[in-house]
Amino acid sequence: MSPVKIGVLISGGGTNLQSIIDNIKNGNIDGEIKLIISNRKEAYGLTRGKDAGIESIYLDRKLFNSEEEYNLELIKEFKARNVELIILAGYLRVLSKELIEEFNGRIINIHPSLIPSFCGKGYYGEKVHQGVLDYGVKITGATVHFVDEGTDTGPIILQEIVYVDSEDTVDTLKEKVLKIEHKLLVQAVKLYCEGSLIIERRKVIIKQR
Numbered sequence: 001m002s003p004v005k006i007g008v009l010i011s012g013g014g015t016n017l018q019s020i021i022d023n024i025k026n027g028n029i030d031g032e033i034k035l036i037i038s039n040r041k042e043a044y045g046l047t048r049g050k051d052a053g054i055e056s057i058y059l060d061r062k063l064f065n066s067e068e069e070y071n072l073e074l075i076k077e078f079k080a081r082n083v084e085l086i087i088l089a090g091y092l093r094v095l096s097k098e099l100i101e102e103f104n105g106r107i108i109n110i111h112p113s114l115i116p117s118f119c120g121k122g123y124y125g126e127k128v129h130q131g132v133l134d135y136g137v138k139i140t141g142a143t144v145h146f147v148d149e150g151t152d153t154g155p156i157i158l159q160e161i162v163y164v165d166s167e168d169t170v171d172t173l174k175e176k177v178l179k180i181e182h183k184l185l186v187q188a189v190k191l192y193c194e195g196s197l198i199i200e201r202r203k204v205i206i207k208q209r
């Protein structure tokens with residue numbers, strides 16, 4: 001079977017993207033990243049992609065009249081490269097209904113909390129960890145899920161917990177969770193590329209090999 005053609009959307013540093021690049025390179029993931037798109041020009045993830053020899057572009061939202069038009073351009077770029085799976089690796093914009101429909105069941109997102117806690121509109125990046133600390137929960141973690149029209153409401157693929165210590169700060173918590181994110185995202189993409197993920201309504205079944 002030929003490697004799954006992957007498109008990646010980013011907005012920032014790209015450490016999750018890097019974990020996918022590294023695990024494709026070492027043969028752990030049977031995939032090929034065809035295109036990386038960032039909605040932010042300064043995203044270091046673009047540099048990571050270029051350093052890995054992957055087409056990496058900044059798509060300026062200001063060039064488009066609406067979020068819908070911006071998403072239609074995303075669809076065009078990914079379809080032009082026959083992308084089969086889209087990974088949201090720290091992408092901080094909500095995808096449109098059209099894009100979700102076009103790639104239904106083929107968009108994976110990584111989120112730095114245990115969904116359904118600390119997620120949805122306004123919860124992204126360090127804001128998530130600040131919410132965890134402000135609330136005083138004792139466990140947090142990471143979630144990889146399929147993306148639907150809601151924000152962080154799609155079927156959950158994998159989750160793993162991280163214990164919150166009394167002396168944790170946003171930075172220390174972010175670092176602990178990011179390590180788990182890298183592991184979970186690689187596992188989920190590997191399972192997807194192996195055809196091991198089955199979506200049954202709200203549930204994701206992992207086929208045992």
Ligand SMILES: Nc1nc2c(c(=O)[nH]1)N[C@@H](CN(C=O)c1ccc(C(=O)N[C@@H](CCC(=O)O)C(=O)O)cc1)CN2
Nearest residue numbers: 092093094095111120121122124148149150151152153
């Ligand atoms: N249709 C969907 N789109 C996206 C999903 C999803 O589940 N369904 N996941 C998000 C990622 N995400 C959390 O995992 C997320 C991203 C962004 C926001 C948010 O509130 N963004 C701000 C703008 C932030 C900025 O540009 O600085 C906003 O939209 O006002 C919340 C959650 C990716 N897309």
Ligand SMILES: NCC(=O)N[C@@H]1O[C@H](COP(=O)([O-])[O-])[C@@H](O)[C@H]1O
Nearest residue numbers: 012013014015016090111112124125
């Ligand atoms: N709601 C989406 C969200 O908060 N995504 C988060 O942005 C960070 C991106 O880091 P990276 O650019 O180093 O991969 C990651 O922690 C990811 O979970």
